[in-house]
Amino acid sequence: MMPLPLTIALAHLLARKRQTLVSVLGVAMGVGVFIAVGGLMQGFQGYFRSQIIETNPHILMTDEIRQPAPQPLQLLHPGAAVAITRILPRDPVRGISGAGAILTALDAMPGVAAAPTLRGQAILRRAGRDYAVTVLGIEVARELRVTNLTKDMVQGSLSALATQPNGLVLGLSLATKMGASLGDTVVAATSAGGEHGLRIVGLFNTGLEQQDQGIVYVPLAQQQSMQARPRVVNEIHIKLADIARSIPTAAAIEGSFGFKTAPWEETYARVLSVFRLQNLVTYGATGSILLVAGFGIFNIISTIVLEKARDIAIMRSIGLAGRDIVAVFLVEGLVVGVLGVLAGSGVGYGLASLMRQMPSPGATDPSQRLLVVQSVALYGLAAGLALATALGAAWIPSRRAAQTDPLDVIRGAT
Amino acid sequence: MSVALQAVDLTRVLPGPVPTTLVAGVDLGFAAGSFTAISGPSGSGKSSLLYLLGMLDRPTSGEVLLSGQPTASLDDEQRARLRLERFGFVFQFHFLLPEFSVLDNVLLPMRKLARRSPPAMRAHALALLDALDMGACAGKLPAALSGGQRQRAAIARALANDPAFILADEPTGALDTRNAAAVFAILSGLARQGRTVIAVTHDQGLAATADRRVRLVDGRVVADDAPVTESACVERMAP
Ligand SMILES: Nc1ncnc2c1ncn2[C@@H]1O[C@H](COP(=O)(O)OP(=O)(O)OP(=O)(O)O)[C@@H](O)[C@H]1O
Numbered sequence: 001m002m003p004l005p006l007t008i009a010l011a012h013l014l015a016r017k018r019q020t021l022v023s024v025l026g027v028a029m030g031v032g033v034f035i036a037v038g039g040l041m042q043g044f045q046g047y048f049r050s051q052i053i054e055t056n057p058h059i060l061m062t063d064e065i066r067q068p069a070p071q072p073l074q075l076l077h078p079g080a081a082v083a084i085t086r087i088l089p090r091d092p093v094r095g096i097s098g099a100g101a102i103l104t105a106l107d108a109m110p111g112v113a114a115a116p117t118l119r120g121q122a123i124l125r126r127a128g129r130d131y132a133v134t135v136l137g138i139e140v141a142r143e144l145r146v147t148n149l150t151k152d153m154v155q156g157s158l159s160a161l162a163t164q165p166n167g168l169v170l171g172l173s174l175a176t177k178m179g180a181s182l183g184d185t186v187v188a189a190t191s192a193g194g195e196h197g198l199r200i201v202g203l204f205n206t207g208l209e210q211q212d213q214g215i216v217y218v219p220l221a222q223q224q225s226m227q228a229r230p231r232v233v234n235e236i237h238i239k240l241a242d243i244a245r246s247i248p249t250a251a252a253i254e255g256s257f258g259f260k261t262a263p264w265e266e267t268y269a270r271v272l273s274v275f276r277l278q279n280l281v282t283y284g285a286t287g288s289i290l291l292v293a294g295f296g297i298f299n300i301i302s303t304i305v306l307e308k309a310r311d312i313a314i315m316r317s318i319g320l321a322g323r324d325i326v327a328v329f330l331v332e333g334l335v336v337g338v339l340g341v342l343a344g345s346g347v348g349y350g351l352a353s354l355m356r357q358m359p360s361p362g363a364t365d366p367s368q369r370l371l372v373v374q375s376v377a378l379y380g381l382a383a384g385l386a387l388a389t390a391l392g393a394a395w396i397p398s399r400r401a402a403q404t405d406p407l408d409v410i411r412g413a414t
Numbered sequence: 415m416s417v418a419l420q421a422v423d424l425t426r427v428l429p430g431p432v433p434t435t436l437v438a439g440v441d442l443g444f445a446a447g448s449f450t451a452i453s454g455p456s457g458s459g460k461s462s463l464l465y466l467l468g469m470l471d472r473p474t475s476g477e478v479l480l481s482g483q484p485t486a487s488l489d490d491e492q493r494a495r496l497r498l499e500r501f502g503f504v505f506q507f508h509f510l511l512p513e514f515s516v517l518d519n520v521l522l523p524m525r526k527l528a529r530r531s532p533p534a535m536r537a538h539a540l541a542l543l544d545a546l547d548m549g550a551c552a553g554k555l556p557a558a559l560s561g562g563q564r565q566r567a568a569i570a571r572a573l574a575n576d577p578a579f580i581l582a583d584e585p586t587g588a589l590d591t592r593n594a595a596a597v598f599a600i601l602s603g604l605a606r607q608g609r610t611v612i613a614v615t616h617d618q619g620l621a622a623t624a625d626r627r628v629r630l631v632d633g634r635v636v637a638d639d640a641p642v643t644e645s646a647c648v649e650r651m652a653p
């Protein structure tokens with residue numbers, strides 16, 4: 001036999017099928033939109049995150065120092081009231097000093113792979129046209145341990161740079177624009193002066209415009225000579241076995257070596273803060289549909305409480321306690337909530353499946369479809385929110401039902 | 415003869431700008447297995463007295479003793495429990511839950527008490543309805559019943575948990591003479607089974623079929639043809 005409150009709750013709801021259906025649809029719509037839109041957003045953000053994580057170092061050490069070194073006057077009088085203004089961190093010869101020792105130390109850390117890089121600007125010349133690019137001089141053997149670029153190579157290879165001292169690896173779209181192909185030679189000019197003939201040994205296609213059009217790779221020694229900065233590196237790219245540890249690991253590295261060491265979360269803080277805002281807006285908007293659905297539930301249960309005042313009094317006179325009455329109406333809210341969650345999960349699944357058929361706007365690959373994440377956690381969150389709203393909406397009228405004195409009703413009726 | 419229910423100087427005043435006295439200093443004992451008819455003019459406090467005796471209302475002063483035990487200190491939960499286990503109410507209007515069949519209405523108090531297995535509850539409910547000649551109506555909704563049938567269904571529900579007390583407030587008020595007589599005969603039979611029955615009625619003829627007649631005016635007892643003496647009560651409580 002069903003629990004008594006459920007029996008009574010179902011009887012009340014079945015006696016007003018249309019209103020119940022409307023309330024259930026309200027919840028279903030809230031849940032469905034929440035699942036579909038939330039999934040779309042998670043898919044979108046997840047795609048971006050994985051792109052960032054794949055195409056960028058998990059941790060980037062650059063040749064900057066965040067804090068000026070303690071000044072001699074401060075060191076001499078520790079704790080004294082010394083005010084020194086206008087100190088800038090020392091920035092004489094840009095470059096990471098002692099990079100070799102740092103790399104050795106990083107190699108000793110478990111789960112850490114590191115590669116030195118010299119980043120600089122250059123102009124690529126081909127057929128009388130100039131193309132401004134960022135050149136990364138890499139140490140190939142180490143770079144292969146920190147980069148995911150190898151999987152985006154469409155022609156040649158990144159490792160060819162190891163055997164080709166004047167090799168060049170660039171994006172397929174840039175090469176196409178330049179009218180150059182594998183094996184061709186292009187000329188690179190830098191602000192340090194001089195022109196350098198570079199031979200194309202590899203072409204990649206990451207799908208990210210910024211990368212494909214703007215970044216090229218040469219051997220580290222070549223870049224050092226092009227930039228006239230022998231033996232200098234100005235970045236160390238670090239890859240972690242466990243990306244979740246990027247923030248503490250970066251802090252530890254910066255603590256030991258002094259150079260600014262940013263986890264990808266810091267480098268992409270603006271993107272992440274846009275994501276946060278996006279989450280706030282999306283979940284706020286979809287959550288407010290649930291809130292409106294909550295008003296619907298509040299409405300139907302309040303109506304039932306008013307209409308059933310006599311029945312409530314009868315049940316009290318028979319010996320049902322106040323909390324039995326509360327239970328009846330909470331269960332009514334819960335029933336609407338559960339039905340809404342079930343229907344809404346179906347709606348959400350349907351919407352998500354539909355969106356997955358739609359082409360992804362702005363994708364380089366036209367066969368790419370919208371990424372919509374469907375996870376137990378997302379459905380669980382939607383269900384939890386909907387049920388909490390339903391219970392909250394039922395709570396207020398059910399308290400009122402339990403608090404009214406049955407005698408008021410019985411006196412009035414007999 | 416044992417006093418099952420005892421009103422001691424029972425007074426109920428409705429607070430308000432002009433306080434209304436519903437019941438004023440009522441002393442009444444009700445013997446187990448007795449059938450008492452309460453009558454009096456409209457507004458004399460008959461219903462109010464019944465609510466106080468049946469743990470639905472709390473007195474302003476005085477008290478109700480249940481089998482000699484004071485009830486003033488009981489909280490709402492405990493009073494609800496007493497109503498569930500010891501009292502059966504029958505009102506002037508049947509007060510059945512309209513969405514439930516007669517059988518389900520009778521099952522309601524049993525399901526709350528949950529002392530019997532579900533099949534035993536059904537069997538007991540059907541037996542109660544049969545005894546009231548309502549077996550054929552068990553599956554019907556209250557709306558499909560006649561007035562007399564509804565009132566008998568309400569009596570069956572009042573009897574569901576085998577209560578020691580049946581409190582009926584003008585149970586025949588909405589019935590024709592024949593049905594009214596039948597209902598009173600049922601109440602009388604319940605008293606013969608050992609239940610303490612207290613019924614409010616305007617009908618002198620029906621009142622005559624009870625063991626005892628009490629008359630109220632302005633919340634006070636003005637006549638009582640078989641008073642249960644104070645000494646009987648004291649005797650009860652002494653040992
Ligand atoms: N909620 C209330 N507010 C104000 N006065 C009330 C209320 N309930 C009852 N009364 C008054 O209290 C008095 C006693 O009422 P009660 O219902 O107990 O009388 P009764 O004998 O049952 O009358 P009836 O025969 O009409 O049922 C009456 O004067 C009635 O008007």
Ligand SMILES: [Mg+2]
Pocket residue numbers: 414460461462583
């Ligand atoms: Mg009355």
